[in-house]
Amino acid sequence: MKSKKYSEALLNLFKKKGFKVKEFENIIESKIIIERSGEIFKKSLLSFEDDNGKNFSLRPDLTISACLDYIKNVKRGIHKYAYFDQAYRRTFGKESLVRNQLGCEIIGSANLQSNIDIINLIDQSLEKVIKYKTTIKINDINIFYSLVDSLKLPSRWRLRLKRHFWRHDYFKELITRLESNSDLQKNVFELDKKSYVKMKKLKQNEKIAGRKINEILNRFEKKIKEPRSNINGARVAQIIGDFLKIKCPFKNAKNELKKFEIKNNINLKLKQFDIFNIKLKNNDTIFSTEIGRSVEYYTGLVFEIYKKSKNLNLASGGRYDNLMQTLGAKSKVAAIGGAINYDNILKL
Amino acid sequence: MSKLIKIGLPSKGRLKDASLKVFKKKNLSIKDVKRNYLSEIKNFSLNEVVFSHAREIVERLADNSLDIGISGYDLLKESLPGIQKNIQVFSRLNFGFADLIVAVPNAWIDVQTIADLEEISFEFKDKNIGKLRVATKYPNLTNDFLLSKGLTQYKIINSLGSTEIYPFTDQSEIITDITSSGATLKANNLRVLKDGNILKSSACILVSKKSLKDKNKKNLVLSLLKKLN
Numbered sequence: 001m002k003s004k005k006y007s008e009a010l011l012n013l014f015k016k017k018g019f020k021v022k023e024f025e026n027i028i029e030s031k032i033i034i035e036r037s038g039e040i041f042k043k044s045l046l047s048f049e050d051d052n053g054k055n056f057s058l059r060p061d062l063t064i065s066a067c068l069d070y071i072k073n074v075k076r077g078i079h080k081y082a083y084f085d086q087a088y089r090r091t092f093g094k095e096s097l098v099r100n101q102l103g104c105e106i107i108g109s110a111n112l113q114s115n116i117d118i119i120n121l122i123d124q125s126l127e128k129v130i131k132y133k134t135t136i137k138i139n140d141i142n143i144f145y146s147l148v149d150s151l152k153l154p155s156r157w158r159l160r161l162k163r164h165f166w167r168h169d170y171f172k173e174l175i176t177r178l179e180s181n182s183d184l185q186k187n188v189f190e191l192d193k194k195s196y197v198k199m200k201k202l203k204q205n206e207k208i209a210g211r212k213i214n215e216i217l218n219r220f221e222k223k224i225k226e227p228r229s230n231i232n233g234a235r236v237a238q239i240i241g242d243f244l245k246i247k248c249p250f251k252n253a254k255n256e257l258k259k260f261e262i263k264n265n266i267n268l269k270l271k272q273f274d275i276f277n278i279k280l281k282n283n284d285t286i287f288s289t290e291i292g293r294s295v296e297y298y299t300g301l302v303f304e305i306y307k308k309s310k311n312l313n314l315a316s317g318g319r320y321d322n323l324m325q326t327l328g329a330k331s332k333v334a335a336i337g338g339a340i341n342y343d344n345i346l347k348l
Numbered sequence: 349m350s351k352l353i354k355i356g357l358p359s360k361g362r363l364k365d366a367s368l369k370v371f372k373k374k375n376l377s378i379k380d381v382k383r384n385y386l387s388e389i390k391n392f393s394l395n396e397v398v399f400s401h402a403r404e405i406v407e408r409l410a411d412n413s414l415d416i417g418i419s420g421y422d423l424l425k426e427s428l429p430g431i432q433k434n435i436q437v438f439s440r441l442n443f444g445f446a447d448l449i450v451a452v453p454n455a456w457i458d459v460q461t462i463a464d465l466e467e468i469s470f471e472f473k474d475k476n477i478g479k480l481r482v483a484t485k486y487p488n489l490t491n492d493f494l495l496s497k498g499l500t501q502y503k504i505i506n507s508l509g510s511t512e513i514y515p516f517t518d519q520s521e522i523i524t525d526i527t528s529s530g531a532t533l534k535a536n537n538l539r540v541l542k543d544g545n546i547l548k549s550s551a552c553i554l555v556s557k558k559s560l561k562d563k564n565k566k567n568l569v570l571s572l573l574k575k576l577n
């Protein structure tokens with residue numbers, strides 16, 4: 001009963017702000033996700049094959065369902081979704097296969113006001129319904145990308161650090177590798193140089209296992225030109241580690257980042273980030289560079305909302321401006337959304 | 349409840365011969381009649397020996413229709429978590445050694461590590477030429493390994509055999525496969541990545557966990573395991 005009371009109250013507040021409550025299709029064609037996102041999503045899908053060999057899955061996540069609905073039915077303009085329903089994911093521990101998901105999304109809007117609207121709506125609705133004070137933690141993950149761009153690193157390392165920012169364990173492994181300075185195998189490399197000379201004489205457009213010879217040789221040349229040994233991996237790892245420890249009241253965020261820039265003699269190009277212009281209704285807002293590192297598709301502003309006294313996570317969300325295209329939209333469609341941590345709310 | 353214990357042994361090839369030797373060495377005599385898939389250990393209490401496919405032995409141990417079996421560690425680790433949790437590895441044996449590895453064409457001279465592969469996979473994605481295809485007989489182990497190493501943009505192509513030729517017949521770009529000496533890989537112009545070792549495998553003695561809890565079988569199972577130790 002508690003569950004129904006909370007969900008109805010929250011959805012009503014979302015509706016009052018112009019969000020349309022939508023029920024999504026239970027089943028989606030698996031290839032929509034697999035072909036575009038690779039095996040990482042496939043792993044969590046609960047899939048089955050029909051008699052024609054077509055593979056289908058139970059919806060794994062309602063943000064994805066909202067995006068697919070937008071692509072299929074709305075197609076253009078701003079659309080505000082709200083939902084409370086179940087998502088189904090393969091589980092590898094004691095987690096349930098069925099997850100209750102309550103959330104809201106603004107699809108088709110890139111402006112700062114949408115960011116403010118989503119955070120305020122979720123935060124204020126939570127305070128009203130559960131009647132506890134909340135703390136908001138926010139971040140823009142592009143500031144981390146800007147840090148990586150400002151560091152003296154080969155381009156392949158920049159890409160790696162950005163791509164895996166959201167995968168905590170693997171990211172740690174990358175940092176350790178960065179510190180230890182090794183990603184070329186010298187003895188193999190010498191042999192490959194001989195192959196390089198031979199391959200230079202072949203037809204450059206010929207393909208070997210799906211790759212043109214000139215593509216292989218160009219990448220090989222690039223690797224030689226950008227050896228890892230020229231950089232101070234330990235120093236770079238230290239800077240990244242220090243950056244990820246930045247946590248302060250939101251009003252001090254810009255100053256803290258500026259101090260960090262001066263200390264490490266780098267330029268984060270802070271002027272380009274509009275996060276510092278955000279004014280939220282809740283004054284208890286913290287800036288933390290660690291926030292937003294749990295979901296692959298976030299592209300900018302990210303937030304988490306906590307019950308103030310217990311530091312219990314009540315909601316999280318963020319901007320995902322590339323997901324729509326990944327899922328099949330013909331052009332870029334900006335979007336932001338957030339989901340209530342329903343299980344934690346029921347614990348209150 | 350039956351007191352008969354069932355032992356699963358590989359039904360053909362070197363694995364079968366080496367498994368029979370394990371028993372012989374411990375003075376446990378198994379009659380091996382060609383084309384007959386049932387036998388028994390003559391000088392041991394009530395038992396039945398079933399010759400099966402090594403992959404099937406793992407599954408039958410999990411559903412407890414076998415009590416003890418010899419199979420490959422690779423096959424156990426490839427099986428689903430729900431199967432693995434019902435099986436205990438009693439001991440690793442001194443045969444059937446093989447590594448499950450990631451291999452790429454020799455001519456991909458710019459690729460030495462999984463991190464290189466990751467970049468190539470994004471090149472495939474960015475050029476919209478589909479996902480990097482990985483042919484394998486071990487999709488579960490391959491997925492776990494590649495995802496743990498940061499490779500996410502790929503597609504598994506299930507292979508049932510001759511996986512080494514897949515990259516050269518446009519069926520995949522790279523492979524993961526089991527290799528003992530590396531000779532087949534070399535003969536097929538493939539090389540193993542520096543950090544591409546997924547699993548070190550060998551034959552092993554496996555026990556169904558249910559049998560270890562079964563009052564009627566437990567003592568018999570433990571007694572046979574003691575003899576095999």
